[in-house]
Amino acid sequence: xxxxxxRRSDARTAAAPAGxxxxxxxxxxxxxxxxxxPARHAATGARTVVVTATWAPGSPRAGELADSPAALGIxxxxxxxxxxxxxxxxxxxxxxxxxxxxxxEAVGHxxxxxxxxxxxxxxxxDAYG
Numbered sequence: 001x002x003x004x005x006x007r008r009s010d011a012r013t014a015a016a017p018a019g020x021x022x023x024x025x026x027x028x029x030x031x032x033x034x035x036x037x038p039a040r041h042a043a044t045g046a047r048t049v050v051v052t053a054t055w056a057p058g059s060p061r062a063g064e065l066a067d068s069p070a071a072l073g074i075x076x077x078x079x080x081x082x083x084x085x086x087x088x089x090x091x092x093x094x095x096x097x098x099x100x101x102x103x104x105e106a107v108g109h110x111x112x113x114x115x116x117x118x119x120x121x122x123x124x125x126d127a128y129g
Contacts, residue, residue: 018120019047023110025098025125026054026085027065031072034123039072041121048074049117051110053125056082056092081109 020041024030030038030050042048050069055061057080065078083098085091098106114122 019049019117020121020123021049021051021114021117021119022123023051023053023113023125025052027052027061027078028068029125030078031068033125035072037123038069038074042073042075047076047117047119049076049113049119050074050078051081051113052078053081053098053106053109054083054085054091055080056084056095059091061091079113 020038022030022034022038024033029052038048038050048069050065052065055065062080065080069076069078081098082092082095083101084093084095086097086099089097101109
């Protein structure tokens with residue numbers, strides 16, 4: 001190995017692990033659908049952030065959402081977009097249901113978090129979430 005490529009390899013090894021942004025529709029999806037991936041990523045010391053589209057801060061499941069990532073070893077608090085679950089309008093009183101948010105607005109919400117976190121990896125929810 002040449003000296004230059006060896007230095008590049010050492011720099012990558014010494015650098016902080018790349019970040020991960022996990023985006024889900026509902027509280028608990030981060031644990032039930034992909035828990036191992038964000039937990040393993042967080043265990044490396046990498047920045048790991050969970051975003052959930054539904055339920056608002058102060059709602060019944062907000063505390064549940066705060067506890068779940070912590071149980072997975074994720075140090076940052078989850079980010080809630082605060083939209084209503086399509087089957088539970090009381091999940092975010094006065095807010096639109098996530099499934100009814102105009103596409104450009106929904107994308108804008110997610111892009112803002114991607115720009116803020118700047119992750120190397122984004123784990124999306126499926127199209128039916």
